[in-house]
Amino acid sequence: MLNKNERSFIMATISANRYPLRDRWSYLWLVIAAVLMVFTYGMYRNPMAACLAQVFIIRFLHSRKVGRGYFLICLALVLANIISWWNLMPTNPTLVRIIMGSIFGLLYSIPFLLDRVLVGRFNGFASTLVFPFTRAAFEFLTLWPNPMGTYGSLAYSQFSSLYLTQLTSITGLWGITFVLSWFASTVNWIWEEGMLWQRIRRGLAVFAGAMLIILLFGMLRLAYSYPQPDSVRIHGIVETDYTRYEWETNMFPLSKTDPVAFQAMMTPVYERYLQATIREAQAGAQIVVWPEVAVEGFREDLDAVLVRAQDIARQGGIYLAVGLNVIGPNLGSEGENRLVIIDPRGEIVINQLKYGCMAFNMYDFTIPTVDTPYGRLAGVICCDLDFPYVIRQVSQNGVDILLNPSFEPTAENIVAHSQMAPFTAIEYGVSIFRPTSQGISLAIDPFGRILGSMNSTRVDERVFVVQLPNHHVHPVYSVVGELFGWLISIGFVFIVGWAIYRNRKSRTQAIAAPEAQHPSA
Known part of the structure; x- marks a missing residue:
């Protein structure tokens, strides 16, 4: 019979070692992600492409070793961003356009790397929160004070969804980025769980409930809120x-x-x-x-x-x-x-x-x-x-x-x-x-x-x-400002801290386990 510490050690070991996944289609997911990323940022935004691109990037990285997988993701994102930002400033020299697209691609790759490194330290549905906190916090901290503006925000990809965009009246752009990223990590979690209903039903209910609340808020805000008649x-x-x-x-x-x-x-x-x-x-x-x-x-x-x-x-x-x-x-x-x-x-x-x-x-x-x-x-x-x-x-x-x-x-x-x-x-x-x-x-x-x-x-x-x-009118965001941005940044710091703690704990348990099995005479 295993005691509590032994069970915790086994679960942490399984969680940390479940990546890379075995997926013979991983390079197909990389190609699909690269194509979709062209239509996520820059000049050619498409709402559906933005939702799906992150799904396939995460899937690819989860199925490859960190170093090689991240290198290929960087190449894909650099190429995609050179294309998507090419015509932003037509008078810029070709070399400048390539450099700018490369910088954007490398910056966009960082949250995916952080997710790949951190997510293995979390179990179950809780692991789906690693990427949205990482992605939204990274966007907030790099775009809010950025002298180049928010042009590169993932949130703008959802320009056609007026119900969803009402969320910005509370959270600013960062709330939309959080939701889109949570969608991507949740789809991957369902995928990794083999889509088995008994294993995904509770997590799926939480995500679906949150999305329902967000969309209902947008619907009600538009239906019953109007500026004064003048x-x-x-x-x-x-x-x-x-x-x-x-x-x-x-x-x-x-x-x-x-x-x-x-x-x-x-x-x-x-x-x-x-x-x-x-x-x-x-x-x-x-x-x-x-x-x-x-x-x-x-x-x-x-x-x-x-x-x-x-x-x-x-x-x-x-x-x-x-x-x-x-x-x-x-x-x-x-x-x-x-x-x-x-x-x-x-x-x-x-x-x-x-x-x-x-x-x-x-x-x-x-x-x-x-x-x-x-x-x-x-x-x-x-x-x-x-x-x-x-x-x-x-x-x-x-x-x-x-x-x-x-x-x-x-x-x-x-x-x-x-x-x-x-x-x-x-x-x-x-x-x-x-x-x-x-x-x-x-x-x-x-x-x-x-x-x-x-x-x-x-x-x-x-x-x-x-x-x-x-x-x-007086939306919540106009009163609380960047409260949500700072909260998700704190959440990201907590996730990093928890991952470090779990890593150290698992190492300590790994050392202690053999001693427990072979006590000295």
Whole structure:
């Protein structure tokens, strides 16, 4: 008859030694995982691919020795991420794209390695929690304070599931990542248990119950929660008829070689925006918003545009948000990328610089706000929206409407970037208005519902009109902040500590076991 310590030693030994599994199809799982990972991050997100990719990566690693298995996973993830991120910035040299994709792939591989090393120290259904805590904590600790933003979050892959994304109103992005990772580890646990009902029924019931609660929460939140009935009429004007690639390769160089020809090229763009603003003010707009870098040029030219814009705002009695890009002798192609908001008196009330897309200065950035008859107004430019470290100020300052003028640099960004904005609306309980050049303009309510959209690459009259709710709501996340992120980080530390404890205990028992079997005379 075995005593308690002997039984514990045997169970720990079996658990620690159950990997690698015997699976003759393991290399097939690796190939499938690599293909699915192309559609998990970056430019080509697919919700189902994101759910299944992690399943097959975990299965492959569990069926191989740690060193060789991790090496092959790194190769697969590097290749997948080079492909999925290739067109993020088309003007980057080929070598830079390869390096960036490789870095992303190696970073994404780390939680899978940690799971492979740690999971053997846990028994039964509890082992399914190792990967979600590891994956979500790693994402939180690397993305939340990251000056490159949250573009690489796994959560964004679930853009089409409005019920599931309501979870971000409590946990932020990290809750979605936790759920997706728990799904992957649970499927693998069921797989490893041979899908025997008697062995999996309790764990499966726990996971299914948790998922049911999460989805019911999302359904009820959308069914019974609405912002207050007041709204404001906002018009977005998109008159930019060139791409960022054309600006970088043709137009900006012309400003250096032939300034007069450059000014002649840009003047019609200025006129289209100014005349369209007059037209929309007369049509009943209360707020008119231009996209990011709607007008670009030399400082003296843009100063003249702003003077005329101030006159139009005063005469039309509107708030006018102008995206502009000042270039000059000591400035690059992006120059001074600014958002200027003018009130109905013709006064400039906000004049701010863009701090993304690599926001190394974001830690000291303050988002300015202005109180209006239509609620408290603030604005951030394009990918500035992707930095929760900064955007949390929106809820802290009670912003009702967040303007997010944008300009998509590539065709792939058109879809990928627009999928991210609703998450921010849900997290911070704010309405978002996002007029976008060469992309999809969006109007989003505080619950992430799309109230209107316009793809400026597919329409001739590029005016985007919507009645937008102008009262913020108070999601849990806006109050508790990154509480969930820190809790899962603490959970991960506990998992590491427990694994170390179990490892040392099993070694001690392994030494003591022979002595117990052969006591000295």
